[in-house]
Amino acid sequence: MTTELTRLSAADLAGRIHARDTTAVEVTQAHLDRIAAVDRAVHAFLYVDADAALAAAAAVDNRLRCGDPPASPLAGVPLALKDVFATVDMPTTCGSRILQGWRPPYDATVTRRLREAGVVILGKTNMDEFAMGSSTENSAYGPTRNPWDLDRVPGGSGGGSAAAVAAFQVPLAIGTDTGGSIRQPSAVTGTVGVKPTYGGVSRYGLVAFSSSLDQGGPVARTVLDAALLHEVIGGYDALDSTSIDAPVPPVAQAARAGAAGDLAGVRVGVVSQFRGEGYQPGVLRAFDVAVSRLRELGAHVIEVSCRSFDHALPAYYLISPSECSSNLARFDGMRYGLRVGDDSSRSAEEVMSLTREAGFGPEVKRRIMLGTYALSAGYYDAYYGQAQRVRTLIIRDFAAAFERVDVLVSPTAPTTAFRLGERVGDPLAMYLSDLCTIPVNLAGNAALSVPAGLSDDDGLPVGLQVMAPALADDRAYRVAAAYEVARNAADGPLAHRVPDLTEDRLPPPSIAEVVGR
Amino acid sequence: MPTISRDEVAHLARLARLAVTEEELDLFASQLEMILTSVARVSEVAAVDIPPTSHAVGLTNVFRADAPHPGLTQQQALSGAYATEDGRFRVPRILDES
Numbered sequence: 005m006t007t008e009l010t011r012l013s014a015a016d017l018a019g020r021i022h023a024r025d026t027t028a029v030e031v032t033q034a035h036l037d038r039i040a041a042v043d044r045a046v047h048a049f050l051y052v053d054a055d056a057a058l059a060a061a062a063a064v065d066n067r068l069r070c071g072d073p074p075a076s077p078l079a080g081v082p083l084a085l086k087d088v089f090a091t092v093d094m095p096t097t098c099g100s101r102i103l104q105g106w107r108p109p110y111d112a113t114v115t116r117r118l119r120e121a122g123v124v125i126l127g128k129t130n131m132d133e134f135a136m137g138s139s140t141e142n143s144a145y146g147p148t149r150n151p152w153d154l155d156r157v158p159g160g161s162g163g164g165s166a167a168a169v170a171a172f173q174v175p176l177a178i179g180t181d182t183g184g185s186i187r188q189p190s191a192v193t194g195t196v197g198v199k200p201t202y203g204g205v206s207r208y209g210l211v212a213f214s215s216s217l218d219q220g221g222p223v224a225r226t227v228l229d230a231a232l233l234h235e236v237i238g239g240y241d242a243l244d245s246t247s248i249d250a251p252v253p254p255v256a257q258a259a260r261a262g263a264a265g266d267l268a269g270v271r272v273g274v275v276s277q278f279r280g281e282g283y284q285p286g287v288l289r290a291f292d293v294a295v296s297r298l299r300e301l302g303a304h305v306i307e308v309s310c311r312s313f314d315h316a317l318p319a320y321y322l323i324s325p326s327e328c329s330s331n332l333a334r335f336d337g338m339r340y341g342l343r344v345g346d347d348s349s350r351s352a353e354e355v356m357s358l359t360r361e362a363g364f365g366p367e368v369k370r371r372i373m374l375g376t377y378a379l380s381a382g383y384y385d386a387y388y389g390q391a392q393r394v395r396t397l398i399i400r401d402f403a404a405a406f407e408r409v410d411v412l413v414s415p416t417a418p419t420t421a422f423r424l425g426e427r428v429g430d431p432l433a434m435y436l437s438d439l440c441t442i443p444v445n446l447a448g449n450a451a452l453s454v455p456a457g458l459s460d461d462d463g464l465p466v467g468l469q470v471m472a473p474a475l476a477d478d479r480a481y482r483v484a485a486a487y488e489v490a491r492n493a494a495d496g497p498l499a500h501r502v503p504d505l506t507e508d509r510l511p512p513p514s515i516a517e518v519v520g521r
Numbered sequence: 522m523p524t525i526s527r528d529e530v531a532h533l534a535r536l537a538r539l540a541v542t543e544e545e546l547d548l549f550a551s552q553l554e555m556i557l558t559s560v561a562r563v564s565e566v567a568a569v570d571i572p573p574t575s576h577a578v579g580l581t582n583v584f585r586a587d588a589p590h591p592g593l594t595q596q597q598a599l600s601g602a603y604a605t606e607d608g609r610f611r612v613p614r615i616l617d618e619s
Binding site: 106107108109110201202203216217242245246248312315317318319321322329333336337338339340341342343346348350351352353354355356357358360361364366369370372373374376377380386387389390391392393394395396397399431432445446447448449474 | 562602
């Protein structure tokens with residue numbers, strides 16, 4: 005019974021809880037049991053608070069027992085929160101030693117909205133330090149492993165959230181996507197991950213990496229579940245000055261409409277830049293099959309060229325480090341977090357430098373220095389200024405494409421999940437993981453990744469990326485839901501083919517092993 | 522092709538308040554040069570008459586209502602502090618007193 009509960013979608017779980025066929029406490033306990041059984045192998049979580057989760061679930065049950073309506077369509081459903089969102093009752097580390105054990109004095113808006121909606125937060129998930137990475141190996145607390153193959157990475161930076169959903173530890177999770185950190189992990193773990201339009205989900209209480217790109221969003225096993233979660237966390241927030249003061253796009257309605265399986269009249273553009281060198285043949289074959297399914301659903305498919313997308317990756321690796329070098333200046337060991345070398349003889353500046361040296365991992369230091377360089381006098385216009393101009397070109401290419409088509413599609417990532425350690429020593433190889441996802445971050449529009457079967461190269465999940473114009477997130481949901489229904493009808497739900505992890509081996513490596521590499 | 526010397530990395534580390542080790546100086550010098558070489562082509566693609574984009578979804582004049590609202594209490598603000606004294610953050614010396 006309890007294992008069965010963990011196999012259900014969030015929508016089904018909510019339906020049963022609200023109809024009082026089961027209780028939120030029972031559902032929460034089933035997922036806590038699953039975490040206890042498999043997280044030693046997967047290491048998706050940095051922190052689990054079973055007591056608080058059961059208390060939150062009991063509150064939902066009490067309310068229903070009194071005859072009150074559920075607080076939201078997801079009331080009583082368990083969720084895992086990426087450890088980059090502030091939570092007053094749980095540590096918020098961002099996968100960094102500099103924030104080890106830190107408890108924020110306030111909740112992020114996303115955290116608050118989840119609580120108000122009766123969503124049961126089970127714990128905080130592992131991530132690349134400060135969301136910088138594509139494999140979750142940059143966490144100071146050891147890597148997360150891919151439930152499809154424990155020797156492989158779950159993508160990143162939100163590998164913990166994606167792996168937790170793929171391993172049936174939770175039906176829902178929250179991630180953040182600065183260059184692909186929701187979509188790329190979803191692609192390589194066979195889950196659904198959405199980057200909403202920039203400004204669609206509040207960034208208040210989301211620890212900043214690159215402020216003009218960061219965006220929170222849902223992770224789930226079905227398109228409808230992602231949409232329901234999107235509606236809980238989305239919407240205007242006066243506490244975030246970049247929040248868009250407009251209604252949340254009708255994404256749940258679009259997901260339900262799409263599930264009818266009819267894409268007649270929908271124009272789909274295949275981005276011609278997203279294939280060729282660096283793309284695994286099995287990924288491209290799975291993508292081509294996905295595109296033919298869209299055609300079978302009635303979509304009109306054409307090829308679209310977006311030439312500026314070739315320059316997105318270099319522009320991103322100037323803009324995001326620049327913003328990161330500025331944002332991470334706040335971690336100075338003075339008001340909160342780690343402090344190193346305070347021996348009453350050293351100056352504040354010396355203590356600051358020793359603290360940051362000890363508290364940050366190699367990728368974070370690399371990006372801080374890269375950003376410091378790109379913003380320095382004499383280089384500013386050649387690097388940061390030019391990267392911002394490239395951003396304008398990318399926005400123009402998207403605008404031209406969306407005059408001809410309703411959505412654009414591509415593989416979500418050029419490869420399936422790679423092996424742990426394979427790209428750790430080669431930053432440029434790691435950066436290529438986000439080749440297909442970065443243009444959307446630079447332009448600020450919406451995109452998602454939906455499972456597109458397994459690669460015939462290695463039997464690992466491939467993601468189909470669906471990109472929509474800004475504020476038209478619902479279009480991506482509609483197309484993804486139609487595709488999901490067709491793919492499930494042909495091959496069965498992908499998520500249920502993940503290996504049984506309960507018999508598995510491999511304890512996570514110790515912190516010392518990881519830090520010492 | 523941009524080149525970046527070990528001295529330049531040491532300077533960047535000082536600006537960024539990172540007490541990097543000798544080994545890190547060597548590692549970062551080669552890695553930063555490699556990364557900068559691969560991103561340098563952005564300076565050739567966009568002409569100067571293209572306006573830069575700083576925010577993807579442009580919003581202007583975002584103001585909140587000019588009304589008082591509570592902030593953190595002193596206790597909340599100090600809750601994560603490494604050291605406090607008299608209800609304030611205790612920090613290492615900020616001036617050279619020796």
